Amino acid sequence: MRRLLALLLLAILPLPLACTEGAPEEIPKARAAAPARILTLAPSVTEIAFALGLGDRVVGVGDYVLWPPEAAGRPRLGGLINPNLEAMVRLEPDLAILLPSEEDIARSLRRLNIEVLTVESESLADLEAAVVTIGRRCSVPARGAELKDELHEALAPRDDAAGRSVMITLGRPLGRPAEVLVAGPGTFYNELLERLGAANAFQDARALYPQISLEQVLARSPDVILEIHTDEQSAQQVAQRQEDWAEALRSLAALAPPVRVISGDWALIPGPRLPRLYRAMAEALAAPPSSKPGPAKVSP
Amino acid sequence: MSASICPRRLLLWLFAAWFVVLFTAPLIGGQTLDFRELWSGDPTTATIFWQLRIPRVLLALLAGGSLAAAGMSYQTLFRNDLAEPYTLGVAVGAALGVVIAIRLAPAGSFFGLSWTSFASFLGALAASALVFGLAQRRRSAVGSTLLLAGIAVSLSCTALILFIQYLSDSTQTFRMVRWTMGGLAVVGYREVLWLLPWLFGGSFVLVRSRWELDLLLTGEELAASRGVDLVRLRLTILAATSVMVGAIVAVAGPIGFVGLMIPHILRRWIGPTHRFLLPACLLAGGIFLALCDSAARVVMAPAELPVGILTALLGGPFFLWLIFFERSD
Amino acid sequence: MTTSPATPAILEARQVSWHSRQRPVLGPVSLAIRPREHVVLIGPNGAGKTTLLRLLAGLLDRQHGDILFDGTSYEHLDRRQLARRIAYVPQIRPARIPLTVQQVVEQGRYPHLSSGRKSLRLRDFEAIEGALRRVGLWELRQRSVDRLSGGERQAVFIAAALAQEAGVLILDEPTTHLDPRHKAKVTNILLRLKRETDTTVVAATHELRFAAHVADRVIALEQGRLVHQGEPEEVLEPTILEKVFGIPFVVASPGALATPRVELPE
Numbered sequence: 001m002r003r004l005l006a007l008l009l010l011a012i013l014p015l016p017l018a019c020t021e022g023a024p025e026e027i028p029k030a031r032a033a034a035p036a037r038i039l040t041l042a043p044s045v046t047e048i049a050f051a052l053g054l055g056d057r058v059v060g061v062g063d064y065v066l067w068p069p070e071a072a073g074r075p076r077l078g079g080l081i082n083p084n085l086e087a088m089v090r091l092e093p094d095l096a097i098l099l100p101s102e103e104d105i106a107r108s109l110r111r112l113n114i115e116v117l118t119v120e121s122e123s124l125a126d127l128e129a130a131v132v133t134i135g136r137r138c139s140v141p142a143r144g145a146e147l148k149d150e151l152h153e154a155l156a157p158r159d160d161a162a163g164r165s166v167m168i169t170l171g172r173p174l175g176r177p178a179e180v181l182v183a184g185p186g187t188f189y190n191e192l193l194e195r196l197g198a199a200n201a202f203q204d205a206r207a208l209y210p211q212i213s214l215e216q217v218l219a220r221s222p223d224v225i226l227e228i229h230t231d232e233q234s235a236q237q238v239a240q241r242q243e244d245w246a247e248a249l250r251s252l253a254a255l256a257p258p259v260r261v262i263s264g265d266w267a268l269i270p271g272p273r274l275p276r277l278y279r280a281m282a283e284a285l286a287a288p289p290s291s292k293p294g295p296a297k298v299s300p
Numbered sequence: 301m302s303a304s305i306c307p308r309r310l311l312l313w314l315f316a317a318w319f320v321v322l323f324t325a326p327l328i329g330g331q332t333l334d335f336r337e338l339w340s341g342d343p344t345t346a347t348i349f350w351q352l353r354i355p356r357v358l359l360a361l362l363a364g365g366s367l368a369a370a371g372m373s374y375q376t377l378f379r380n381d382l383a384e385p386y387t388l389g390v391a392v393g394a395a396l397g398v399v400i401a402i403r404l405a406p407a408g409s410f411f412g413l414s415w416t417s418f419a420s421f422l423g424a425l426a427a428s429a430l431v432f433g434l435a436q437r438r439r440s441a442v443g444s445t446l447l448l449a450g451i452a453v454s455l456s457c458t459a460l461i462l463f464i465q466y467l468s469d470s471t472q473t474f475r476m477v478r479w480t481m482g483g484l485a486v487v488g489y490r491e492v493l494w495l496l497p498w499l500f501g502g503s504f505v506l507v508r509s510r511w512e513l514d515l516l517l518t519g520e521e522l523a524a525s526r527g528v529d530l531v532r533l534r535l536t537i538l539a540a541t542s543v544m545v546g547a548i549v550a551v552a553g554p555i556g557f558v559g560l561m562i563p564h565i566l567r568r569w570i571g572p573t574h575r576f577l578l579p580a581c582l583l584a585g586g587i588f589l590a591l592c593d594s595a596a597r598v599v600m601a602p603a604e605l606p607v608g609i610l611t612a613l614l615g616g617p618f619f620l621w622l623i624f625f626e627r628s629d
Numbered sequence: 630m631t632t633s634p635a636t637p638a639i640l641e642a643r644q645v646s647w648h649s650r651q652r653p654v655l656g657p658v659s660l661a662i663r664p665r666e667h668v669v670l671i672g673p674n675g676a677g678k679t680t681l682l683r684l685l686a687g688l689l690d691r692q693h694g695d696i697l698f699d700g701t702s703y704e705h706l707d708r709r710q711l712a713r714r715i716a717y718v719p720q721i722r723p724a725r726i727p728l729t730v731q732q733v734v735e736q737g738r739y740p741h742l743s744s745g746r747k748s749l750r751l752r753d754f755e756a757i758e759g760a761l762r763r764v765g766l767w768e769l770r771q772r773s774v775d776r777l778s779g780g781e782r783q784a785v786f787i788a789a790a791l792a793q794e795a796g797v798l799i800l801d802e803p804t805t806h807l808d809p810r811h812k813a814k815v816t817n818i819l820l821r822l823k824r825e826t827d828t829t830v831v832a833a834t835h836e837l838r839f840a841a842h843v844a845d846r847v848i849a850l851e852q853g854r855l856v857h858q859g860e861p862e863e864v865l866e867p868t869i870l871e872k873v874f875g876i877p878f879v880v881a882s883p884g885a886l887a888t889p890r891v892e893l894p895e
Contacts, residue, residue, distance in 0.1 A: 063603075078603055078604070080474045080478065081474070081477065081478050081481070081606075082603050082604050082605075082606070083485075084603065084604060085352055085485060085487065086329060086331070086348050086352055086353075089344060089347050089348050089351075089352065090331075090344055090348070092344055101474055101475070103475070104475060104478075107487075108485070108486075108487040109487075111351075111487040111488050111490075112347060112351060112487055112488075186469075206467065207466065207467060207468075207469065208469045211466075
């Protein structure tokens with residue numbers, strides 16, 4: 001028992017040490033000066049920074065950044081799984097703009113005395129707020145407000161798809177669909193659907209992007225199936241995808257919702273190119289249900 | 301199976317190697333550091349060296365050593381070469397704790413411990429208590445029953461981890477996935493300092509139990525007849541190792557197979573007496589993990605491979621080799 | 630059942646019984662063993678010999694009755710204190726013991742180490758050397774136990790028990806699975822102990838020849854009960870053995886020497 005006691009005593013030792021934790025982290029050094037060397041890891045944040053005209057000041061970006069082309073040429077700093085702290089330190093940045101999912105990276109950077117600005121970008125309101133916040137911190141508040149208004153206007157509610165139930169699947173591989181990843185509630189896709197007057201067929205899902213089976217698709221019988229892909233889909237691939245669904249659903253029930261495909265590297269990023277996705281969705285969902293697979297591939 | 305190298309000399313070599321690794325491994329990385337720049341006081345190089353690489357190598361040295369010592373203790377305690385924190389479900393239990401903590405993500409701390417660390421301890425303790433309890437119910441063949449109980453606990457915890465990941469949003473899932481791969485990237489010395497008392501405390505208890513562990517080598521019944529309180533010994537060692545493993549998992553995630561490979565190799569070199577084996581494990585486990593981590597920084601440069609993946613890649617084949625080819629001698 | 634001994638008993642069991650979850654295994658049994666006495670338990674498999682030995686060694690918790698060492702109940706002795714008084718050599722041991730002879734014998738000193746400082750002193754090394762020499766393993770002390778023959782291995786564990794310097798030595802089937810030469814070796818070790826030391830020995834065996842050689846008193850167990858006891862000549866005789874083991878025996882007793890030879894017919 002004496003051993004256990006000794007162990008317990010040792011266990012108390014780190015307490016004072018741990019108690020100090022957080023204190024230096026939570027008070028980032030207030031630096032009034034406009035940051036000159038900025039790190040952005042997430043594609044959405046990077047796109048916002050470039051849209052605000054801060055592109056010249058962005059010195060390094062995350063592995064997943066594809067757009068704009070100038071950003072794609074910046075030094076790479078790893079992804080969420082394998083952030084490269086050393087590479088970040090080498091760039092001697094004075095500001096890192098991160099998402100809440102990058103909290104672990106943020107903590108490390110703060111300890112290295114690098115200022116971190118955290119913005120959210122899951123909802124449309126988040127996006128507008130992020131634009132304003134970044135604009136303010138980087139001394140371009142006017143441009144920030146302007147971009148915010150632009151976005152607000154471009155994403156204004158319309159009723160192209162009024163009353164239709166829509167299922168959005170993301171990155172579905174070719175072939176007969178057995179299980180698919182769908183956009184659930186709380187996602188920006190859900191919000192975009194609402195603004196178009198449509199209803200998300202999986203509004204009540206428990207996860208943001210739940211994996212669902214074909215059975216569920218039948219149960220919900222959506223009016224439209226909308227596939228979203230990062231990779232540009234050829235007309236042939238689009239036809240193939242429509243054929244996949246037709247076959248899967250025909251064999252099980254007399255359900256034949258039109259299948260629309262939207263593709264492009266902008267289609268999965270909740271950034272300043274969302275209006276483009278919004279327009280594409282409006283166009284894809286606007287066609288009357290009776291019409292044959294119309295303009296399946298939308299490229300505004 | 302007796303010692304083929306003078307144990308004292310080997311310990312001395314390991315001790316020297318430990319320090320050599322501490323000061324050379326930090327120079328290795330995606331980009332090799334230039335000593336002259338460090339010397340001339342270039343702030344960026346200094347930050348990388350002192351704030352990123354030295355703490356990281358220190359963490360590897362401490363964590364690796366403790367994992368090896370914990371594995372060694374389990375192998376002796378349960379008379380099974382395949383027992384280690386990972387196979388007995390202790391590391392996975394701690395991982396489950398952390399995943400739950402990430403999912404529920406309560407802000408702040410609990411008695412000075414961050415929630416993730418606290419959950420990690422709790423998970424490690426709960427898993428070892430469960431494994432121990434299950435094995436205790438069936439007194440016969442403690443070793444193999446225990447390993448089976450460990451595997452069952454491991455699988456259940458893994459399933460729960462996957463379930464929780466499924467329920468979580470992508471942000472949390474990413475953190476969990478990253479964290480379950482095991483990684484040693486730290487900034488500054490806070491984690492290292494935080495780990496020290498736990499690891500020292502646990503190692504101290506193990507060192508004090510070295511005689512009892514030796515006695516177990518000739519069988520539990522003989523050990524008991526010589527005056528060893530077996531139940532107390534098991535509880536003491538499980539408590540000490542749970543604390544060590546829980547602390548390591550809280551900081552670095554579950555890193556597997558160090559506790560399997562290192563004690564096994566060292567046993568062939570310096571024999572099974574714990575007086576020598578335990579310090580050798582503490583030193584060599586650390587050296588091994590630090591070298592693995594250095595390799596993990598280099599092989600995919602500029603990207604970094606999480607070290608848990610590398611040790612698992614080495615450990616899997618070793619595990620198989622142990623099962624199928626080792627028995628022959 | 631026990632005849633009250635002239636000298637006070639060093640080990641005494643009073644109405645001790647033990648049962649496993651499924652069935653009663655032993656007792657109630659009463660038994661008194663005098664200092665320096667060599668007692669051998671015989672009986673068929675499952676008669677409760679090992680259970681009785683383990684109870685006497687303090688490795689099992691009795692469910693009824695009491696066991697005393699030199700008048701002190703085991704309840705008042707902790708494991709370590711018990712280990713300084715009673716040494717045990719079990720029959721079943723791990724298949725592989727990766728230690729040297731000396732390392733195993735050193736373990737016999739464990740109950741004498743103070744719990745804080747756990748290193749061997751000169752006194753300990755003397756006991757270890759004495760034990761190794763007594764069983765004739767001093768020259769082989771650096772040898773790995775796994776490289777020894779079965780008989781030598783048995784001798785190593787007897788040496789470890791001797792190094793424990795307990796007054797009582799309990800042996801479970803010390804000659805089983807050994808070839809005749811090694812049986813003789815182990816028997817000789819025990820005979821030397823009787824001649825040269827004050828050790829009290831309690832052994833269990835189904836080797837009746839061994840029992841006849843080393844025992845002062847033979848105790849026959851059957852179905853957990855103590856059915857016969859007495860000098861070897863009294864117990865190791867055909868009618869009793871036939872009752873205990875359930876098969877006929879022939880006893881050849883050459884001359885007046887009290888060492889009956891026990892053989893199975895055909």
